[in-house]
Amino acid sequence: MTLKLATAGESHGPALVGILSGLPAGLVLDREAIDADLARRQQGYGRSPRQQLEQDRVEVLAGLRHGRTLGTPLALVVHNRDHKNWEWGMSPWPPEGEPSGKGTKPVTLPRPGHADLAGTLKYGFADTRDALERASARQTAISVAAGAVAKALLREIGIEVSGVVVEMGDVDEAKADRDTVGGVVEARARGIPPGLGSYATKEDRLDARLAAALVGIQAVKGVEIGAGFELAGQRGSEAHDEIFKDERGLYRKTNRAGGIEGGVSNGEEIVVRAAMKPLPTLMRPLQSVDLETGEPAEALVERSDVAAVEALSVVAEASVSFELARAAHEKFGGDAIGDFVAAHSAYLERIPWTAR
Numbered sequence: 001m002t003l004k005l006a007t008a009g010e011s012h013g014p015a016l017v018g019i020l021s022g023l024p025a026g027l028v029l030d031r032e033a034i035d036a037d038l039a040r041r042q043q044g045y046g047r048s049p050r051q052q053l054e055q056d057r058v059e060v061l062a063g064l065r066h067g068r069t070l071g072t073p074l075a076l077v078v079h080n081r082d083h084k085n086w087e088w089g090m091s092p093w094p095p096e097g098e099p100s101g102k103g104t105k106p107v108t109l110p111r112p113g114h115a116d117l118a119g120t121l122k123y124g125f126a127d128t129r130d131a132l133e134r135a136s137a138r139q140t141a142i143s144v145a146a147g148a149v150a151k152a153l154l155r156e157i158g159i160e161v162s163g164v165v166v167e168m169g170d171v172d173e174a175k176a177d178r179d180t181v182g183g184v185v186e187a188r189a190r191g192i193p194p195g196l197g198s199y200a201t202k203e204d205r206l207d208a209r210l211a212a213a214l215v216g217i218q219a220v221k222g223v224e225i226g227a228g229f230e231l232a233g234q235r236g237s238e239a240h241d242e243i244f245k246d247e248r249g250l251y252r253k254t255n256r257a258g259g260i261e262g263g264v265s266n267g268e269e270i271v272v273r274a275a276m277k278p279l280p281t282l283m284r285p286l287q288s289v290d291l292e293t294g295e296p297a298e299a300l301v302e303r304s305d306v307a308a309v310e311a312l313s314v315v316a317e318a319s320v321s322f323e324l325a326r327a328a329h330e331k332f333g334g335d336a337i338g339d340f341v342a343a344h345s346a347y348l349e350r351i352p353w354t355a356r
């Protein structure tokens with residue numbers, strides 16, 4: 001069974017929901033570790049006041065008993081505390097009583113760079129809110145909860161994943177200018193065995209899968225694997241990681257490939273980067289068109305982040321973890337966690353040269 005994550009949830013709706021299926025039974029989960037990742041995602045420079053309102057905590061509705069997975073779908077929920085201010089505006093059913101709180105008036109001023117215009121046209125909405133609520137990066141909270149579960153599975157076979165910010169615009173300056181900034185984050189995975197993913201088809205390629213996982217995160221516009229774009233300007237003699245062997249086995253002195261060759265992990269650290277565009281909700285709005293009147297207008301201004309690059313580093317870590325857990329579970333399988341761990345050990349025994 002392959003690991004799968006189905007998600008649902010609007011930014012100001014009642015909750016975010018995730019159903020993670022395909023996990024082996026007997027995996028021990030630590031609620032505090034999941035909540036700690038959720039809290040990390042909320043921190044960072046440039047976040048909006050929304051983050052003081054939300055204190056994300058995971059709730060598990062199914063698939064877990066006494067802290068151990070049952071091998072059945074794991075149902076995760078993260079509640080939106082802000083929903084109390086949007087009860088009328090984001091009521092799943094036709095709201096009762098007089099309009100009150102937020103979200104009561106239709107939004108018709110699409111923000112360039114957000115899904116507002118394309119989503120509104122695509123689905124035939126009269127209120128851009130019907131598109132922007134799901135397009136919002138709020139839903140990355142559930143990816144982080146699922147990523148924390150994936151990290152627990154990876155830890156069973158000695159894989160550790162971490163995400164960091166490597167580049168970010170000046171938030172203080174941008175805030176003063178009522179502007180926004182983007183940046184670059186990097187995720188690294190250590191303890192990866194050679195052989196995750198495959199060159200067999202493009203769907204199997206680990207680099208393609210990690211790239212899709214990263215570009216699938218809101219506001220990500222570019223991905224690099226290892227030295228990435230820099231490799232294009234180099235000669236083959238400088239771009240590739242030569243192979244050596246000593247008494248401990250095979251090793252490389254460089255890792256320009258970012259731990260993936262031919263779509264397959266090669267046993268080196270996996271290194272991937274994602275570039276985030278500046279967020280599209282500007283306090284000094286960009287030019288747009290009012291979809292109700294067809295007249296030129298300024299784009300929607302609503303509370304937002306100046307930057308969410310630090311949050312992206314946590315989300316990228318989670319998304320890379322999920323994809324690596326999926327690839328590892330495809331390779332090692334197992335209905336019970338012990339089967340998964342044993343298959344990994346047996347595999348390492350088969351390739352002793354690489355088990356450094």
Ligand code: EPS
Binds near residue numbers: 141
């Ligand atoms: C977001 C807009 C802001 C962000 C939100 C993503 O939401 P709001 O309009 O409620 O302030 O705060 O991110 C989160 C809520 C979060 O938890 O990360 C957007 O338009 O993408």
